[in-house]
Amino acid sequence: MLKAKFLTAAASIACAGLMATTANAAAPNCSTAQLVVPWPAGGDTDIVFRLYVDTINKSGLKPQLQVVNVGGQGGIKGTTQVKDSKPDGCSLIALHESVITSFLTGRAKFTYDQFEPVAVVSFTPSIVGASTKAPFKSLGEMLAMSKKDPESVTVGVTLGSTSHFIFLLIEDAADVKFRYVSYDGTRERNTALLAGNFMMGETNVLSAKQYIEEGSLLALGIATEERDPVIPIVQTLKEQGVNVLYGLTRGVALPKGTPADIVKFWENAFVTASKDPALVKSIEEKGSVVLSKGSKGYADFLRTSYAEHERLAIKIGMFKK
DSSP: OHHHHHHHHHHHHHHHHHHHHHTTSOOOSSSEEEEEESSOTTSHHHHHHHHHHHHHHHTTOSSEEEEEEOOOGGGHHHHHHHHTSOSSSSEEEEEOTHHHHHHHTTSOSOOGGGEEEEEEEEEEEOEEEEETTSSOSSHHHHHHHHHHSTTOSEEEEOTTSHHHHHHHHHHHHHTOOOEEEEOSSHHHHHHHHHHTSSSEEEEOHHHHHHHHHHTSEEEEEEOSSSOOTTSTTSOBTGGGTOOOOOEEEEEEEEETTOOHHHHHHHHHHHHHHTTOHHHHHHHHHTTOEEEEEOHHHHHHHHHHHHHHHHHHHHHTTOOOO
């Protein structure tokens, strides 16, 4: 009971802070603003941003936010829609590293610099998942099969996105070659993986914890330095001899040219929401970590992430700029 009272009080303070900080920035001139998630509903990115939108809307902030899913082209369709929209603060975009990888691998004609960074909201480490129907039950068995018969292991990915990039890194680190099958988003890939339509795919704790624990999905390894405390049974890739660290850093952005005071309005909204104890608890229980970086911090992250992904894309022969 005491914990519940503390969370309620802390949430009230966070909401009050949100109202106060955004009062010093220019509110967009629309009754409802759209946050476009450029993948179908139900995926991990969709889940994280809906939690944020619910928290922001409960604060009474005006305009209210509405999540709009615009799937297609591995995230490029929805991202293009916001890039080309009016820079008035009424259209925001949910981003992660796919805005970089899709450009570097030649799938998209633009990258992060066509947006105004607003805030970083979360990080989720990647897990290499496998179908229970796959002819291997461990990372070692999978690598042995791939070495013996290149391209015999089928991998479901969103081509050009992060779900594709992590396996390109594994190919490079382990000197193997996979055969790729294209899907539009996380939810579609996970559904197909559970059905055994391909052998292996990228997932994460947020999307797959339930399936891993019940045994309907195999977790071959997690791409972190140390095991995740939310699901410690899953070995890291690194401890199994594959030195790959990877995951999704999610953020929100606005079209290029959005006025600085409107950027500040949404920055205040998301950074303040990230301090809400109920939001933090919900996201951590799902296997993600809340990150709180404002516009400058996100801009710095994107520049650094682009440089690192470009270096890796060149190294593994996938640079098609």
